Amino acid sequence: MSEWESVIGLEIHAQLATRSKIFSGAATAFGAEPNTQACAVDLGMPGVLPVLNREAVTMAIRFGVAIDAEIDHHSVFARKNYFYPDLPKGYQISQYELPIVGKGRIFISPAEGERREIGITRAHLEEDAGKSIHDKFPEQSAIDLNRAGTPLLEIVSEPDMRSAKEAVAYARKIHSLVRYLEICDGNMQEGSFRCDANVSVRPKGQEELGTRAEIKNINSFRFLERAINFEIDRQINLIENREEVVQETRLYDSERDETRSMRSKEEANDYRYFPDPDLLPVAITDEDIAAIRAALPELPEQKKQRYIDQLELSDYNAELLTANRETAAFFETALVSAPGQSAQLANWILGDLTGALNKASLETSESPISPEMLAQLISRITDNTISGKMAKEVFESMWQGEGDADAIIERRGLKQITDSGAIESLIDEVIAANADQVEQFRAGKDKVLGFFVGQVMKQSQGKANPGQVNAMLREKLKT
């Protein structure tokens, strides 16, 4: 059996977060009653004309600038012609020859310490179609045109990824970026962020690409990984059984965890692209681009570098903290309340907090523990009010909504005993009560120290500072 290499490229459709549609004034909000957010333009009524929403152009350029892409001064909308009931005009206004965003790139870290550049071929603006609903009325299909005309940015990557894992890392990176840029809400359930994967396999070392299949209908990162892996295995099996991989579009079925054929190359439409005569070419000046560049927020890559350089975080933690805007914002807000505690904060956010959020299926923004609350907790560890062990308990209580750290520490009497007089009297009691063990220690049995620490902690109901107890015990037992 020869070794195979898979080659993957992604087409990502990011729904732009404009208030109105790309070519009409209708609203874009999700979840409205069917066909209540579609005006005459969205319905493709006779005689109506599209008018470009300049905000969508600005958002596309934001993306272009962020991926270091070429942005032409001249961009053209084209019609992609095909018939479908949820495509009211019989054509989709898209871009073909002169997309708004040209060649760019992005860096991914598929594993700790790894860094790979993924090329982005282009990103273009287009309008979304409506939705066909086949399961609502018996024998009839329904059409909801609320989504028709919603602006999309289609981001096309180079076939630069070599595994499902890399593809997911890339998709996550784009997802994170569009949210950093505030151009897309990234909601995959609502279809605001959709991925199609082009997958092919070839023998390792071969230059020429294998025949590819395009997989559609993937609506989560988990499914993206599964669908690609399924497809890679399917193609390898075909080739190894001396069967042919055909160029086709395949649908991913998450329930069966498989891809299946939707249409072959022969059945593919000839879209008869041509420049849309209803829309003027989009003119973009250097000043436009400069203004958009100047208004960019700190991007994940820059943020990560700053965390490493200025906050002395590890490459790995910096990568994780900046992987999405909300986590980074949580971290930075907490850092304001707990200055200098970046390492502790990073550990708590990436450890306990992320764990708890994942377990409860909550977003960072929905965390019951606010950044300020976490900062307070960490400050109490640093100033020796509580031990790290107790902090876990306090964290759990905060999560349960019992108030902030100080309140919980106070209420439960968790305040650590750091008064050396108090600790000394406890130690004296323990030493007096365990003469045998004192003998053993003095005879050189160092291990017994642990026993004494345990006893003192027990006497203090866990509140004595363990470090302090340790040091004081050594002193006392020596004499």
Add this chain to the structure above:
Amino acid sequence: MANGVAEIRRGLKAGKFSSVEITQDYLARIALHNPALNCFISVTDEIALAQARQADAALARGESAALTGVPLAHKDLFCTDGVKTSCASRILDNFIAPYDATVIENFKRDGAVMLGKTNMDEFAMGSSNENSYYGCVANPWNTEYVPGGSSGGSAAAVAAGLALGASGTDTGGSIRQPAALCGITGIKPTYGRVSRYGMIAFGSSLDQGGPFARSAEDCALLLQTMSGFDPRDSTSAEQAVPDYGAALGQGIEGLKIGLPQEYFADGLDAGIGAVIENAIEELQKLGAVIVDISLPNTGLSIPTYYVVAMAECSSNLSRFDGVRFGHRCDNPTDLEDLYKRSRGEGFGAEVKRRIMIGSYALSKGYYDAYYLKAQQLRRLIKQDFQQAFDSVDLILGPTTPETAFKIGAKTDDPVSMYLQDIYTISLNLAGLPGMSLPVGFCDGLPVGMQLIGNYFNESGLLNAAHCYQQVSDWHQQIPEAFR
């Protein structure tokens, strides 16, 4: 009866007659003559009278806008809120738009009265008005002859005195050619001057609305109302509209008029040539300087036009699919059947021909050879005009190579039909303004002369035409049966 927009406005303002009275007059004339001419698809009596009453009330209050109380007709491809807009197609026979085209809105704003919606070639595709689901329109000068197209109903209605003026659209000559064949005045403005919003598209990069009327003076009035930037049409020009009326009567002393040799070459009917020569002499008497020029790429305009227009229409007409509005076939068995039968039953033969040719021209593997090539030729054609306008103020020639032809004479020969537009089509490709005005008769049928101006020089065209009409009365001729 009075037959000019300007004259009617004066009479209305002076209280010589009311808008209701003249509107009733026109409605009566329509009732009498439309059966023979078939120039209206819909007659909107009630709306017309209601608008006329409103106009009279406004006039009584001393509030009059530019066209208050003036009865007009509109080509049935301008969407009209609550009134059927059919594009003379079966596929839109049941279509009632829930909005007004900008042009219609503008007419309402300026107080005009709508008498009805006029017949046309289906989706504006044709040069004879024979391609209408509602039947051919007859030419008022001889009802066995075509009125021209595609705005044949509007032209015939004005020529027969069934409306004071009418709107039309011009994609390759659809205002100028029927104006010429019906002996009236019509102007196609610069592309972008009149909003296309609500004007059902044929060839989006070529389509332009404009008015028909008896005289240049009336056309100036109507064009004033129709023109202007419209934020709902991205291709409309963000440029101030001059006062067209004020431009009239400035004289044409010293005006340089170019005669393209290609417009007087083989293919031009000798009778028409002679009539045009006479008109040129009149213009010279008025002080115009005649210069011979060349538009070398004129011959390329028809093939270029038909690739561009058909490509665009093949896509523009995709929305007529039987799903959301318009004709839907009975009992479709599946989606494909729904599309095929709805469109198959809904569209006429010429429309189908153009959709098929256009789809072919845009297909993979043919796009470069047809559509892209046509766009390159379009630039050459535009350059011809740009060079010509370096040395002349206006360009002049016949509007059509022949006068009106008999109904049915060219129906089996689409190429001969397409050649009707040889002198008009290149303006649409270049986006230039042009107008046709009547300059005489040939065998009892009107002859039109075309004037072509540089971009946004509608004023220059209207002024020259007006000067000519001050010393001629061809534009005041009315066919005997309709006097």
